[in-house]
Amino acid sequence: RMRRRLSECDAVTITFGAPAGISHNNIGGRNSDSDKWALIDKVGTYDGQDYNLKLTSALANGDDSNCRSDAAAGAEAAC
Numbered sequence: 001r002m003r004r005r006l007s008e009c010d011a012v013t014i015t016f017g018a019p020a021g022i023s024h025n026n027i028g029g030r031n032s033d034s035d036k037w038a039l040i041d042k043v044g045t046y047d048g049q050d051y052n053l054k055l056t057s058a059l060a061n062g063d064d065s066n067c068r069s070d071a072a073a074g075a076e077a078a079c
Helices: none
Strands: 015-017 023-026 037-046 049-056
Touching: none
Parallel strands: none
Antiparallel strands: 015 037, 023 037, 037 049
């Protein structure tokens, strides 16, 4: 059996702890039928640059009925 040797990579430093904020919050379609994703701004820095984290749903069309603002009371907590 032949084993493949993995190549070495340069170390990358990612710094977390920057003051983050949510600029878009519609994961699972909780607030509207379009743009079904959430964006957290400035989750960290890399090489002096801020970076953001975009969250999307793996469900078809990004729609999750449990996340809708008209879902049963408390259902949004799972989103």
